[in-house]
Amino acid sequence: MSQTPLLSLRNLRTMFTGENGEVVAVDNVSFDVNAGEIVGVVGESGSGKSVTALSIMGLLPKTGARISGGEILFRGRDLLKLSSREMRGLRGREIGMIFQEPMSSLNPVFPIGDQIVETIIAHERIGHRAASARAADLLNRVGISSPARRMLDYPHQLSGGMRQRVMIAIALACSPKLLLADEPTTALDVTIQAQLLDLLRDIQDETGMAIVLITHNMGVIAECADRVVVMYAGRVAEEAPVDRIFDAPNHPYTVGLLGSTPDITRDERRLWTIPGSLPRIEAPPSGCRFAPRCQLAIADCERGQPQAVQIGAAHWAACLRTQDASSLGRKT
Numbered sequence: 001m002s003q004t005p006l007l008s009l010r011n012l013r014t015m016f017t018g019e020n021g022e023v024v025a026v027d028n029v030s031f032d033v034n035a036g037e038i039v040g041v042v043g044e045s046g047s048g049k050s051v052t053a054l055s056i057m058g059l060l061p062k063t064g065a066r067i068s069g070g071e072i073l074f075r076g077r078d079l080l081k082l083s084s085r086e087m088r089g090l091r092g093r094e095i096g097m098i099f100q101e102p103m104s105s106l107n108p109v110f111p112i113g114d115q116i117v118e119t120i121i122a123h124e125r126i127g128h129r130a131a132s133a134r135a136a137d138l139l140n141r142v143g144i145s146s147p148a149r150r151m152l153d154y155p156h157q158l159s160g161g162m163r164q165r166v167m168i169a170i171a172l173a174c175s176p177k178l179l180l181a182d183e184p185t186t187a188l189d190v191t192i193q194a195q196l197l198d199l200l201r202d203i204q205d206e207t208g209m210a211i212v213l214i215t216h217n218m219g220v221i222a223e224c225a226d227r228v229v230v231m232y233a234g235r236v237a238e239e240a241p242v243d244r245i246f247d248a249p250n251h252p253y254t255v256g257l258l259g260s261t262p263d264i265t266r267d268e269r270r271l272w273t274i275p276g277s278l279p280r281i282e283a284p285p286s287g288c289r290f291a292p293r294c295q296l297a298i299a300d301c302e303r304g305q306p307q308a309v310q311i312g313a314a315h316w317a318a319c320l321r322t323q324d325a326s327s328l329g330r331k332t
């Protein structure tokens, strides 16, 4: 495929100022998203998924955070070179985002209808009446019945699932070309989760919008993603088409993540959590960040950051021991 990607992250590096100086939250992250594709981003809590999305949106905290390197190419333009005014024009209209915390991103003191209408009016030359009609349509589309009445509700009057649907409606209000969906279903029960994922997929099918689907749930990835980026401690550990991630993982961390997912194809549920935890962001290991938890680690793994090795078509893993990891992956 030689098409220009819709989004291309090139060596993105995002830092925060901590008590004892700067820490790196996203370190040299590169991946592409093509038009119409669903790219899953997975990894444990703290691996840098949300910070990556907020970096793309230009929505990092105004103080104490900065992007210190790399490029974020969207339709060929580096978003890091745009003014904040240009970014405001792009946000919502070309790139939509569903935030991880729906309650904190809906304004509690305004009815939800007003919040959707505001989003539409901010981006398009369209009157209030037409924007209201579009908002009602959108609510209908995301499965909210009696939308005209619901538009008068305040966020606290809605259930968690409903609020998440409203967030999806807002993100879709201006038909963005790219949707960043940060754990869009995590807080919800399984049935609602499945409904919302179906909804996202339907909308993606209809509109051809690309989606970056952030989750720590491999089941969600298996259901929805075309391609997968596995993040660990701020870096990309492995990237591959979704079937390759499940059938032939080549990074010991991916193998571990898969082991942590209940395997619905078997009678007994395998639940193998990876021993240990993410390194502290203030004191990351100097070599491979997964080495301290990796059952395949050798002395070389601690010497330097492993470079991404190409394993197959569109498949890379940043590991010195991909050969052995792939056989680990096949072991049950």
Ligand SMILES: Nc1ncnc2c1ncn2[C@@H]1O[C@H](COP(=O)(O)OP(=O)(O)OP(=O)(O)O)[C@@H](O)[C@H]1O
Residues within 6 Å of the ligand: 016, 017, 025, 043, 044, 045, 046, 047, 048, 049, 050, 051, 052, 061, 100, 216, 281
């Ligand atoms: N505003 C902030 N100030 C300082 N550090 C931050 C800030 N936001 C995130 N971090 C740090 O950046 C790292 C990556 O966080 P991030 O929120 O991207 O993780 P995540 O992969 O989204 O995790 P989760 O699955 O829990 O949502 C973490 O170590 C986190 O503590």
Ligand SMILES: [Mg+2]
Residues within 6 Å of the ligand: 049, 050, 051, 100, 182
């Ligand atoms: Mg997050």
